[in-house]
Amino acid sequence: MMTCQTPYILLLLCVGVSAVEVQRPRGVPLSKRQFYEENKPFTCLDGSRTIPFDRVNDDYCDCQDSSDEPGTAACPNGSFHCTNAGFRPGFIPSSRINDGICDCCDTTDEYNSGAACQNTCREMGRKERESLQKMAEITKEGFLLKQQLIQEAKRGLEDKKAKHSDVQISKKDLENMVEALRTVKETAEQPEKEAKERHLKAWEDQKAVIQMEKDKARMTEVFPELDDDADGFVSVAELLSHSELDPDSDGSFTEAEAQGLLGGVDQVDAVTFESVWNNIKEKYISESNADTPAPVETPTEEIREPASDNDSEQYPEDDIPDEEEEEEEEEEEEDDDQDEGDYKSPPTTQTQEKKDDDDEGTMPPYEQETQNLIDAAQKARDAFDETEKALREVDDQIKNLEKEISFDFGPSAEFAYLYSQCYELTTSEYTYRLCPFNRVSQKPKFGGSETNLGTWGHWAGPEDNIYSLMKYEHGTGCWQGPNRSTMIKVTCGKETVLVSTSEPSRCEYLMEFISPAVCQEPPNPDSALHGHEEL
């Protein structure tokens, strides 16, 4: 049979110096005491029905809204009030009454389960008061610091605005200077260009003469080579021995084709050969080096064979190189970037190659006059570039200043001091780095590359407290998952420090960050301590 239960609790509560007894059914908060009047029929709080008072807390659920069983577990969605004298009163779901687990610090939820609960309210109250005290102190100090931060930010903002207008002025000056120097440069470059072209033209003409002579000399060498029978004529037959001369390169060098090359005749003498030589000189291979075989291209790419013990693509050794390849690609990209960065330097390698190819010797140096023009133009160019670069720098500076000035550093710019700072936290495996308003990253402690956990996105706290959370997003992608992202929970403290990190869900990080910037104005500390107490 059911165990007998006492439907009432006797509460002794201290208010000041006087003690009063407040009698009410178990589990009922004082605020609802008036609904539970002893020996009068009880009406469910939703008004759905009225029952005799002895059915309140009789361990059977009569009311739809569970209000007849505040002190038992009989109703499915009831709640039980613990007075928790010495600590904070509270409600627990009535399913936790007598379940053998101590939930209320005053032990009142386990009145019939045999659980050996200790009343811990006093201890908890003391601890809570201590921690509230401590928190209040922190908040107080933090709030003072925050005021300083706000002042600093204000000053900083003014400085930046001042700097912004200063820089605007110097930008104007620079713009004017750039235009002036551009004119100077263009004026100097025109004569330079003409002088250079002249010099080049002279050199080309000279080269053509040298080339012709060379050609002739070679023809003279070749004729006896071709003239196998040394009869002073190159015949069709003699020509045929040089299959590389086949005009359509179809693999069969016919007599007709050879005759064609010889201009329709069967043989030519050394003089007539001159016209023939022009037709064949590109293809002709001297007999002295005809035997040297062309180097056979060995394929550098090896055919990758699967690991002998494994056919499954699931095997890691197949896949690790892939990642390396990926990294290599990334590196290459970086190299490209560098090349782009060096756009001003001339493409030296190309001219180098040209020189190597040219066996006609190098171009003679510029004459003094031309060289003077070049030097003058270069000087003008350098001056122009330098000023233009300065202008770009100033532009960047302005952009940065404008960004900073308009950035949302909180209602009073109290977060501005975090800008361009970084904070680190080291765990057993990784070092985490938070650079507020910029990015979050993770680096393995024992070697390995850094992973981007997200770049600054936006403030993400709830509407009434949007500056309590920072969201960093679009970090490095996860396999079959989202890009990494990080939430930074900012709480009040005297220092600015990254205190914890976790990855509650794959690739979604959560960090706790302490800063005075979120400290709220402390309420009167006395009211904070006693505000929640019932009496």
Added chain:
Amino acid sequence: MATFTERMAPVLVLWLAVSLSGTWAVDKGNFKTCDQSSFCKRQRALKPGESPYRALLETMELTNTRLTLQLINDNNKVRLLLELYRLQGNITRVKINELKPLKLRYEVPDVLIRDPPTEPLSLLSQDENGVVLSLGAESQRVIVSARPFRLDIMEGREVLMSLNSRGLLAFEHLRMRKDTSQADPEAEKKEETDPAKQAETAKEEEEKVEDGMWEETFKSHSDSKPNGPSAVSLDFSLPGVEHVYGIPEHADTLRLKTTENGDPYRLYNLDVFQYELYNPMALYGAVPVMLAHNAQRTTGIFWLNAAETWVDISSNTAGKTVFGKMLDYVQGSSETPQTDVRWISESGIIDVFIMLGPTPKDVFAQYASLTGTQAFPPLAAVGYHQCRWNYNDQEDVTSVDAGFDEHDIPYDYIWLDIEHTDGKRYFTWDPHKFASPKEMLQGLMDKKRKMVAIVDPHIKVDTNYKIHNEIRSRSFYIKNKDGGDYEGWCWPGSAGYPDFTRADMRDWWASMFAYDQYEGSMENLYTWNDMNEPSVFNGPEVTMHKDALHGAWEHRDVHNLYGFYVQMATAEGLIQRSGGVERPFVLTRAFFAGSQRYGAVWTGDNAAEWDHLKVSIPMCLSLGLVGISFCGADVGGFFKSPSTELLVRWYQTGAYQPFFRAHAHLDTPRREPWLFGPENTALIREAVRQRYTLLPYWYQQFYHAHRTGQPIMRPLWVEYPEDPATFALDDEFLIGRDLLVHPVTEEGARGVTAYLPGKDEVWFDVHTFQKHNGAQNLYIPVTISSIPVFQRGGSIIPRKIRVRRSSSCMMHDPYTLYVALNPQRTAEGELYIDDGHTFNYEKEFIHRRLSFANNLLSSVNLAPDAQFSTRSWIERIVILGASKPSKVILKTDDGQESQLEFDFDSSMSVLTLRKPGMNAGVDWNVMLQ
């Protein structure tokens, strides 16, 4: 848990981009088709026809317990020995082995719970064509025909089952390799690969040497096959049968399909990455048991062989439309419908148990008498399990635990996947993330909750790891074909695989679960065995090489048993650590016939897709039919991330399946029940709470499954075997016999159509108490909160409606009895109570029959010898389909009478008796006047 690919995810980006190329499915190329498995190809090439086997009747010996008889293959003169047993409980056992094998062939040990007791066979008649033996019961006979050899099992004039009637008995006898004299392996290879020469040799030789007999290669893996061909095969014909079931594990419909146009169903335990639905590919477990059913009879075939096995099914009616069948019927020209089945195994012997029913329940009892029943789990294991790969650290565990309290959702077990270990060394804890496991476990224990930690059978090869060193020093590892310790690649990297087929190894393994061995463990820590197919990432088909050695036997012989043994040894460990007092709870992914004795199974690495939710029903139904009742699928789906709707629907479905665990892949976003907004939290809370209110009924079902071998989750045809409308249903099911569940498994569903069986029955909606007639298709409009569940009229179901934090917290709570009246205004039910966690239940329990008839509801003791007392009482009795009484009298065992107050809802005819208050363990009756 996953295959290796999954877990090595970060390094696989490129591979996946290439291999998946947008689609999401198993890579079928990693697994063999029948054509790629040489014995299957060889055997399947053999077509039905006259069998070369002949029974040598003169060799027949009949003793009290068995008949033996030699068979001869007229083609090669090899003799086989046939043994025929009549076993207790209407089972016939047929064993066929070589009469004089070159060496012993593997016979599966440890799966049968004992040597099955025999009954005498008697000779009815004999002539030169054959013999007729009596099987005792109901004029059942076995006819052994001599030429060709076949067996027919008859009842009266009806053939129940025929063996070798299609002549597909094939027994590859062990032989000397013909070319072994040629020492040069190169030459040998050449010979094999030279087709012309090979053909010549074949002509000369009496027996063809085919590719794959002595060596076989799949992808880059070679199987050395030192014993040569050793396959066995046999056909079974089932006249009058159009529905066959069983042979799990396959992600397929409940009713097995014919296999003529594709591959046979394959039984070979494999870790299949992202498995595909509705096909006959092998999965993690294998139970070689098939049930055949028609409106008159249910029979079963248990093919006791642990090697790779393929099952072909064909039917003479498969291609016919309903109209075609009707036409046949009208014209009277129809041949009897018949299903033909053929089993092919790579090695071992033919050892088959023919279970003759005749009812589904008889077949379950027959199978249970051979392999045992479902382990009776601790009550808590029947509650809700919260799992994820992985809960990151102790703090994470604490906060998830607190989340359940905050959102008032009950749960019993929180689970830790592989990341909790120190570098995938099982039996250890990550020193940073789980620095004080006992503290964590104590915290859970204070809440009356428990934990499961994973222990996989692959052991990291690491000389600083105690478990590895001990296994190595005791030489407990499986050996490779050259005699060294077999090493494969798995989570920890290079790993050894303990030889669980050895009893001494299993004893040692069990001893590792002792509290002083398994550091950080406590009595509320339980175990999960994953990857026990075994999964070998770099092995053929992601498993072990078949020529690896378990002592004298090849892995080929024992493969499908490995997971069975792992769970057996682990469960034994959990029993031993408590001195034999506490019931173990062990979840396994791989399994075999008999695995039901050791714990629970789940359907492996499914996906967050609606079809995976749907297929969870036939997959668990199929397992239940072959004895494994404690089955569930990962709620929410393992791979990928479910939509909120899918997650809610999965909780609603999972709440009504035997093993109820949410699980998620490492790379998926968190999905604890409260992460999807208050409305969805409420929906999930409600589903879980429905599970908890029904725990008394669930627990009673487990008790029955344990006692009788009946499945818990049942296809409708099991209870309505004569109703053909039920035969192929697998989108709804029964729990026990009294609750019918038709989960909503369609996205955006506005309604479901449930078939309510039973011509003269009624069913009550458990939520609205509305009454519906049986033998109809009922359209049920649904909303997102609907879980269509019906209680059978004529049943009494006990519930505990005070849902608390965990099942243990509800231990002493009172019961509400739901009495659903049938048209005859009667109802029956049971109440089972014990301590919920120890083996004392064997003697200390309460088992009562509750019955309602003639307006009298009474509780009588079904187990007067058992002793147990409970603090639980009866707080409420709800009678569905009742009429209003004038008064209600409770009479308790002490003779006291009292009048009960009641409420009557005339619109739904529901009578609620208020607070009768009697103890749940005593005699009482309630009279409605």
